[in-house]
Amino acid sequence: MQIVTKTIKISTKGNPDLINITDEVVDILNTSKLKKGSLTVFVVGSTAAITTFEYEPGLRRDVQDFFEKLIPSNKNYHHDATWGDANGFSHLRASLQGPSLAVPFDNGKILLGTWQQIVLAEFDNRSREREVVVQVIGE
Amino acid sequence: MQIVTKTIKISTKGNPDLINITDEVVDILNTSKLKKGSLTVFVVGSTAAITTFEYEPGLRRDVQDFFEKLIPSNKNYHHDATWGDANGFSHLRASLQGPSLAVPFDNGKILLGTWQQIVLAEFDNRSREREVVVQVIGE
């Protein structure tokens, strides 16, 4: 049993940037040479999240519309008064969606569906340099 | 330390089918003979999700009502135009709820609460043959 921990660095454009990181995650799995086990994808920070969806332009807009309606970016939040950075909506969205995803692999293949991509959701109200930790545990 | 990976196959009736898979997950844990560690439950595909709740008829209706109100099935979504399959709502619900759940076990017992069942949530707008991967890592 082995543990491989790598970090993907990604420049985002700020909310509502949705970035497909499946290829980068699979590259790390392939390089690890591990054949069965689980990988954890974890975004460091409190204004971004990890999710999975079919990465195509229509659904990207749907996801963006959904979050804008559920947790509007033009509303005032108590958090905004704390730091004056007006990104309360970013924190709320990130907390709800969550920073972490576990995906099993077997026979050296990640067990995602064909239309199930791993996506970094940038919710912050400015561009960011993101670190996504990919940790592979297996043999 | 060992890794056991099994797949549960489940025929669903389409949205809003909620299926209790706790017994199947526990069976896999018991068969693995592993005594301590963690198991990952992961549904393959982008229109279903894994969650936990008290699996009783009243709460099942509440969960169904909640998703229908939050992400209505009779609304139009951009994704619907991409494939013409009118299941944009299914994708959005699945992305929000998430495909993956990690549960620890110890002394050979899964550490769920008494009223905390593992549930496959089918959001797609038609019946599906689902694959749920259960991976046990431990010793």
Add this chain to the structure above:
Amino acid sequence: MQIVTKTIKISTKGNPDLINITDEVVDILNTSKLKKGSLTVFVVGSTAAITTFEYEPGLRRDVQDFFEKLIPSNKNYHHDATWGDANGFSHLRASLQGPSLAVPFDNGKILLGTWQQIVLAEFDNRSREREVVVQVIGE
């Protein structure tokens, strides 16, 4: 590779109590002496959840306001009729947010962001004695 499983016991005040458990989780990691791997934080029970956010008073209120608006505590739910305990909203919130969080660590350090705390969200409508399982897998 080793597995360390510990339980944190926490007295909550009932909904909408939000408790920062990052220090307790890091203590368990430090005591384990493991240097690289992943830890799972899992709350036992179906009316509480685990999330991450910047733990400051403004954002705590935002999270509380968000859940109160999305899944009101003063509404009637089908679940309430099942047990007569009027906490249908607690179950719905817990199911949506989820009981489980995986966080990687490396060089003996948990890979959380500076403003990314691990939070136990108590949604039940009364005070509870909670058990949060922290399981460290690594070497």
